């Protein structure tokens with residue numbers, strides 16, 4: 573188990589800090605599996621909306637959502653999510669599911685259920701897991717922890733560009749307001765608030781390209797692995 577922790581990369585940070593594109597790229601380069609935990613909160617919010625369960629009612633949410641099955645499949649380089657066997661990759665990105673995801677994520681019981689699923693998915697190692705509490709709660713023992721941040725305006729701009737590129741409706745002011753609201757909710761909640769793990773490498777991505785962020789992360793991983801190897805050899809030979 574402890575050895576597997578050397579093969580887990582956690583990437584946390586607020587919305588729009590560049591986590592997804594960086595995490596996908598790192599996973600591709602390390603030949604690890606990419607796991608987007610935000611998609612799991614989004615999937616739960618979508619299910620709640622479809623079943624018309626009020627997002628504030630944790631008891632009802634838990635009763636109706638506890639048997640929800642979530643899985644990921646890589647299709648033509650797109651990370652697709654399946655909820656109870658049905659593909660919901662697009663649906664979980666709607667503004668309603670986005671808003672619902674941070675609202676549902678305040679519930680302790682919902683978090684407990686999803687954290688368990690995430691631990692089951694990553695326990696064997698060979699994963700890059702992205703979210704808000706991966707380095708602090710899901711895998712606090714992981715060897716490689718990163719926390720990406722960027723200025724709120726830059727984060728809003730990135731989301732705007734992303735949506736435009738997908739031909740989805742986008743309004744910069746609305747995106748900025750939604751990011752601000754989610755930041756507030758994600759950071760202020762009682763259970764597992766958004767914050768960097770004490771031993772995470774913090775990267776301000778505001779002035780950096782995706783390639784530069786990936787380089788910084790891979791370089792750090794490489795240096796630590798070299799050091800680990802050196803220690804192993806010294807331990808063996810005294």
Ligand code: DC
Nearest residue numbers: 609610611613673674677703704705
């Ligand atoms: O990463 P994202 O924007 O897709 O995440 C959607 C919401 O899910 C986010 O506002 C907070 C919540 N979330 C969380 O609380 N913990 C995680 N590990 C991942 C996401």
